[in-house]
Amino acid sequence: ICLQLPPYFLLLQCDSKENFLFHRRSDVLMMTPWFAPIVWEGTYNSEILNEQFRRRNVTVGLTVFAIKKYTVFLNKFLETAETYFMVGHRVNYYIFTDRPEEVPKVPLKEGRNVVVLQVQNYPRWQEISMRRMELINSFSQQRFINEVSYLVCVDVDMRFNDQVGVEILSNLFGTLHPHFYAAERQSFTYERRPASQAYVPRDEGDFYYAGGFFGGTVMEVYKLTKKCHEAMMVDKAKGIEAIWQDESYLNKYFVYYKPTKILSPEYLWDDDLGRPEILKKIRFLALPKNHAAIRNK
Ligand code: UDP
Numbered sequence: 031i032c033l034q035l036p037p038y039f040l041l042l043q044c045d046s047k048e049n050f051l052f053h054r055r056s057d058v059l060m061m062t063p064w065f066a067p068i069v070w071e072g073t074y075n076s077e078i079l080n081e082q083f084r085r086r087n088v089t090v091g092l093t094v095f096a097i098k099k100y101t102v103f104l105n106k107f108l109e110t111a112e113t114y115f116m117v118g119h120r121v122n123y124y125i126f127t128d129r130p131e132e133v134p135k136v137p138l139k140e141g142r143n144v145v146v147l148q149v150q151n152y153p154r155w156q157e158i159s160m161r162r163m164e165l166i167n168s169f170s171q172q173r174f175i176n177e178v179s180y181l182v183c184v185d186v187d188m189r190f191n192d193q194v195g196v197e198i199l200s201n202l203f204g205t206l207h208p209h210f211y212a213a214e215r216q217s218f219t220y221e222r223r224p225a226s227q228a229y230v231p232r233d234e235g236d237f238y239y240a241g242g243f244f245g246g247t248v249m250e251v252y253k254l255t256k257k258c259h260e261a262m263m264v265d266k267a268k269g270i271e272a273i274w275q276d277e278s279y280l281n282k283y284f285v286y287y288k289p290t291k292i293l294s295p296e297y298l299w300d301d302d303l304g305r306p307e308i309l310k311k312i313r314f315l316a317l318p319k320n321h322a323a324i325r326n327k
């Protein structure tokens with residue numbers, strides 16, 4: 031009887047894992063109250079999604095900053111991205127660096143390019159991290175808008191460890207911070223000083239998002255980075271820097287411009303937190319680093 035009903039009915043009626051329409055998990059939140067999907071392994075069908083994005087011949091831009099000593103991370107980052115990032119799709123890697131001669135030559139698959147963008151450095155690591163907003167913003171307008179459909183903006187002190195594909199793409203997406211995905215709102219480390227442009231009141235905010243993985247269409251990333259950079263400049267003029275730099279301004283933005291898709295911590299994990307049962311895949315993993323040694327000249 032069940033088989034004669036239309037497929038969407040199957041989804042409602044048949045509790046069978048063999049049914050390819052069965053992509054559901056009961057142990058995690060799969061959707062926000064504003065109907066944005068939260069991407070966990072087991073909640074989507076990558077065959078269907080790959081076909082949809084291939085048909086559109088989508089090109090994805092991956093922005094990454096390797097300023098000063100952080101160029102040491104590029105080799106592993108690019109090598110693992112070739113194995114796991116947007117496999118089968120067109121990719122431009124945009125590498126912002128002050129040391130173009132230190133960008134390694136990594137063999138690339140067809141349809142994938144490295145673009146080195148030379149930029150200045152800053153003495154403080156906090157400023158290097160925050161200025162990413164300004165640079166992504168200005169290059170979005172000058173260049174990215176003509177070359178790619180989506181931007182994915184990530185930290186470089188990372189390695190890909192499993193598939194990161196088109197399931198992440200949406201108009202505007204953020205990633206649940208691995209320290210806070212299961213935490214209560216009152217423990218979120220939003221900026222709490224009302225004088226800061228990044229201020230989030232105690233009774234607002236949905237999730238705590240990671241600064242190291244966000245993206246969307248070039249237009250949405252342009253708007254996000256513009257707002258965040260402007261907020262930083264207002265604060266800077268008053269001698270204020272938000273508690274977690276760019277991450278704080280990003281979190282403020284997402285309170286009022288809610289993401290249309292949210293990535294689970296599978297997409298930004300740190301093994302200092304162990305490997306809880308809830309994680310079926312660890313796709314993008316923080317590398318251990320000696321902060322004192324690597325952050326200064
Ligand atoms: N970064 C850089 N050079 C620096 C400091 C930071 O290129 O000297 C960039 C790099 O892309 C890095 C990001 O800024 O991944 C954020 O800094 P970091 O990863 O040190 O912050 P954390 O993840 O430890 O909070």
Ligand code: MN
Nearest residue numbers: 185186187242
């Ligand atoms: Mn990092």
